[in-house]
């Protein structure tokens with residue numbers, strides 16, 4: 453593909469997970485058929501013809517910023533064959549991070565860091581778990597801890613960091629339970645969406 457449907461791109465701070473606080477250029481792809489009910493990027497689900505942007509324009513936009521880290525997110529970016537884009541980004545020595553549900557095969561060739569955030573409605577492919585650096589489970593209620601442990605059985609803990617992230621709309625209620633759980637199960641770390649807390653665009 454020479455162009456991709458992009459919902460938005462922006463230079464900001466990674467707010468969650470292992471690299472929280474890091475300056476990064478975000479590319480949010482359009483398209484997602486996972487449809488989590490608490491999704492905070494529902495506007496990215498639909499693919500619009502008018503939003504297809506040629507690769508050369510994507511690259512030019514990035515070069516306006518003094519940035520080394522690119523975060524590819526969505527939507528579900530693995531719906532697309534990203535090689536034509538990631539190959540050029542890698543040639544230009546960018547560090548490429550991928551955020552995905554893991555539902556589609558991960559073409560990891562040029563990725564430097566891969567995060568899977570599994571969704572119960574459409575589980576990740578088991579083969580994808582071998583490729584990831586970070587497993588991030590959204591915790592909305594206590595049943596999600598069981599789901600988190602089930603998913604963690606698929607990764608090698610020596611190669612993969614494990615995060616529990618409170619579901620934003622349930623933050624206040626669920627945080628004490630997550631803290632308590634992590635104290636008892638310290639292989640997990642908490643991931644907070646600091647960009648939302650601090651209102652970082």
Ligand code: SF4
Pocket residue numbers: 484485486487488490491492493494496526527528553571
């Ligand atoms: Fe939203 Fe991500 Fe779920 Fe898709 S996979 S519905 S983008 S949270």
